[in-house]
Amino acid sequence: MDYVKLGNSNLNVSRICMGCMGFGDPENGMHTWTLPEKESLGVIKNGLDSGINFFDTAIGYQNGTSEQYVGKAIREYASRDDVVVATKFLPRTEEEIKNNVSGQMHIHNFVEKSLENLGLDYIDLYIYHMWDYNTPLYDILEGLTEVIDEGKVKYIGISNCFAWQLAKANALAEAEGFHKFVSIQGHYNLIFREEEREMIPLCAADHIATTPYSSLASGRLSRIPGEDSKRLNEDFYAKLKYQNTESQDLEIIKRVDELAKNYDVSMTEVSLSWLLEKVTSPIVGATKAHHVDGAVSAVDLKLTGDDIEYLEEPYVAHDLVGVMADNKISASDNEKVWQKHTKDKI
Template structure:
């Protein structure tokens, strides 16, 4: 495993971040393909053995059970000071807004609940999961800054935003003397490269770490055409994100398979090796041991500039999909039914 600094923070993280959305009680959340605690612990332990020290979860993943599984495993298998733990919070619910719960109080409640789930007194990175158009940005940043000052999180990150939103937020934080976002977690992989337009150059300029999710496109970049899995069959959200451009993406996936055969490695290794030339640490979900093992191997695979160009050449612009397609005031208000741990989202 290799390690690097997370943006301008002093956090030293593994180049592979273990994504924990696949861990959690399948009967208590929106996903049916998640794995139980025994299997989650096995994968977390293997990740630690391979040198992964960076773990990403969220309070919304399977009603908080992902946080619970991760916290118990890390207590048993690692020293707290040797791991970097990130979790995320969602916007205020319409019920909270109607009840007059402020953005600051919302953040405090959710972080304290996440810490309870994790069995920890702090997280290393607390991530604003998606933009909240119904809460003043000042309240969000003030609430996060309070959590940093109280030692409940060391740093803050953001996810699912546009570059202008991250720029606006950090400018306001700098003006007010608040903690600034040190990382961004967005949708970025070999078949969805829209972040290269504005987000990637902005992050390079500002030394903001990119830790993208969906780094293997829900498994599409790790499987030969025709191969399938439980997640590919049951993950309706991933189908929403990728089915519309499947024909256009197929030549890229074919080139991944071709390079994997040439190098004698897995498609996972090729796809992640490419992404590792672009970002700080991709978030890689794992529901089987070979998933994390393949991700760890990718760190040692070096693609040439010509090979990277070969993988990139067939790409055509993609429309925004998933939560980013709803990143507007009207859409956000209409779909404002996020989970705080025990509600549906």
């Protein structure tokens, strides 16, 4: 396993981040395909034994049971200082807004609950899961700075946002003396490359770490078309993300399979090797031992420039999907929304 600094932080992370959305009580959440405790701990231990030290979960995964399983595995199988734990907080609820729970208090409450779930004293990377259009950005940044200053969080990241939002957030943080976001977790893989338009160049310019989710397109980039999995059959959100681009994506998937055969490796290794040329540490979900093995092996596979060009050549523009499609606003609304979120600070 190789390791790298996470953007403008002092965190040393493995080039593969284990995505922990697949861990959690299958009877206590929106998904039925997640692993119960014993199986989850086994996969996490396999990752630790393979050199993975970076784990990404969220309070929203299976009602916090993913956090609970991740925390238990780390306490049992690892030294805390050797592991980087990332978790995420959700926007304020309508009930919180009605009860005048501020953005700052919302963050304090969520941090405390995540620390309780994890059974840990601090969170290495605390991620703003999705843009909260009903809470001033100033309040979010102030709350995040407070929990860092209290020693409960080391660094902050953001997920599911546009490049202009990340740029404005870090500009406000710099102006007000708040802590900046050191990483972005967006939707990015070989068959969904829209982050290359603005987000990837911004991160390169400002040395912000890129830790994309859906690295294998919910399994599409790890198997030939027609092969099923429990998640592919039951995860509605995963289906939503790619349901309108199947014919466009198929040619790329075929080329992944072709290169995998040429190199005598798995499709997972080819797909992740391409992504490792682009980002800091891709998030790779795992629910079986071979998922871990394939991800780890990808670090050692080096594609040629011709391979990369061959994989990229068929790509066409994709529409935004999922959370980002829901959050999309017109350019003419940007300044109005920005002023609302920052209390006209800048």
